[in-house]
Amino acid sequence: METIARLGVVGCGLMGSGIAEVAALRGIDVLAAEATREAAEAGRRRITGSLDRGVLRGKISEEVRDLALARLSFTHDLGNMADRQFVIEAVAENRDIKTNVIQTLDKVVADPRAVLATNTSSLPIVDLAVATERPEQVIGMHFFNPVPVQTLVELIPALTTAEDTLDRTRRFATEQLGKVTVQAPDRSGFVVNALLVPYLLAAVRMVESGSASAEDIDRGMELGCAHPMGPLRLLDLVGLDTAQAIADSLYDEYREPLYAPPALLRRMVAAGRLGRKSGRGFYDYSA
Template sequence: MTDVERVGVVGCGLMGSGIAEVCARAGRDVVVLEATGGAAAAGRERIAGSLGRAVASGRLTAAERDAVMGRISVTADPARLADRDLVVEAVAEDERVKLEVFALLDRVVERPDAVLATNTSALPVIRLAAAVSRPEQVVGLHFFNPVPVLPLVELVPSLLTGAETVRRAHAFASEVLGKEVVRARDRAGFVVNALLVPYLLAAVRMAEHGRATAEDIDRGMTLGCAHPLGPLALADLIGLDTVQAIARSLYAEYWEPSYAPPPLLARMVDAGRLGRKTGRGFHTYGARGDGAMREDEGVVATAAGPTRPAGGRRDGEQTT
C-alpha cells in the first residue's frame, strides 16, 4: 500500500480542485495552495460545489460530503505544504509559471522523500525537474477532466526520475485513487494529447478554410463517427487557450505541421473567445459558460476525447 497520507495541490482551478477532491475522497489530508486569499476562497467554493452536485445526484451523502470537505484546506500560505508526502502542481499550462511553482516547492516542501508531481498536459517533465535540487523526485501525473469521474492517469517519468518515485506515484494513483495508469515517455503530449490535438487542430483548419461550419463539423463527427462530442465543442470545453498551449509544445518538440496552431485559433484566443469558460468559442454557451459539467451529465469530455465513465455510469472539465 502507498505511504502517501498528506497531499498538496498547487492551483485550485478546474483540474486542481478535482485532484484535491479525489484525494480527499480517498481519505487523504489535502492542502491546496492558491495565489491569494480570494482565489483560495473561490477554490474552496468550487470544490464544495462539485461535492454538492454529488450529494444532489445521490453519489455522496451529506455526511460524506462534510467529511471530505473537512479533509481539505485551501490556503495562500506556501509554508502549509512543508509536511506533504506528495504535491501535485496544477497551474496554468505555461512553462514559466510552472517553473516558478517548482522552484517554490523545492524551497518549502521539507520532507526529503516528497514526490513532486506535475499535471502538465504537454510540457516535457525534465524541464520542470531542472528547476529543483531533487529532480529524481519529479514525475508527471496527468489527470483527465473531470477528475472525479474519468479513470485515466498518465504516469510520465523523466530521464532523471528515480525508480522509487515512480513506484510511489503509481501506487498512489492506482491503489489509493483507483485510477487506471498508463506509462508514457517524457515526450511533449505524452500519449493522449499527442493523438488528440492534431485531430482538434484539423477541425479548426476545416472551419478556418470555410469547408464547413462549426456546427456541421461537430455534427459530422457525432452523427457520422458516433463521437459523443464534436471536435470543436471538445476544444471549447478544454479551453482554446489550453489547446493552443499544448499545440505549441507539440510543435516545438516535433516540428510536425499537423501540430502547428492554426491562425484562427490564435485569433480567437487573442479575442478572449476561449470556449465554455468565457461563454463563447466555436459555439456560444449560456449561464453555465464556465465549462463545468455536472456529475450526472451523460456525456463527459476529456483531453482524451469525449467518453462515458467506465461501466456506463452517468457521471459527470482546464480540462486536459
C-alpha cells in the first residue's frame, strides 16, 4: 500500500482545521494553507485549542498533542504545496473559489499522481475536475463536522476520476485517517445531504409558519426520534449560510420544491444570523 506521508489542506476553517488535526494525530505531516498570514495563524490557534481541549478532557496525552503540533505547519502561499502527495481543499462552499483553488493546485503540485480532493458538500465534482489538466486525479472527499468526532467520509468519484484514485483515496481515509467511507454518486448533495437537507428545511418552514417553536421542534426530534441534536440546533452548528448554499445547489440540480431554501433562512443569512459562528441563529450564543 502507498502511504501518504505529506498531506496538504487548503482552508483552516472548521472543516479544514478538523481534517488537519485528525491527520496530524494519525502521524501524517500536514501543511495547512490559508489566504493570508493572519488567517493561517487563526487556523493554528483553532487546532491548538482543539488539541488542548482533548488533553483537558483526557482524550489525548500532552505528549500526543505535542507530537501532533510538531507535524503541523502553516502557509499563506499555495506554491508551498509543491511537494504534497495528497491535497484536500476545504475552502468556502463557493464554485468560483473552489475552482480557483483546484486550478492553482493543479499547477503547483509537482507529483503527477498526487490526488486533489475537494471537501465540497454539494458541488458537482466533475465541474472542478475538468478545470484541471489532471481530471483523473480529482475526487470528492466529504468530511462531516466536527471532523475529529464524526467517523464518516463520503467518497465521490466524478466520471473522469480514475479507479486508482478512488482506491488510493479510500485506503487513505480508512487505513490512515481511521474513517469509515461510503461511495456516493456525483450528484448534488451526494447521499447524506440529499436526505438530510430536506429534513432541515422542513424544520425551518415549521418555524416560519408558526407551527412550532425552534425549542419544541428540536426537543421533539431529540426525545421522540433519539436524534443527538435537533434540526435547528444542527443548522446553527453547520452555519445557516452553508446550509443555504447547499440547498441552492440541490435545487439547481433537482428543481424540486423540497430543496428550495425557505424565505426565513434567506432572511436570517442576510441579517448575519448564521448560527454559532456569528453568535446568533435560531438560538442565541452570545453568552
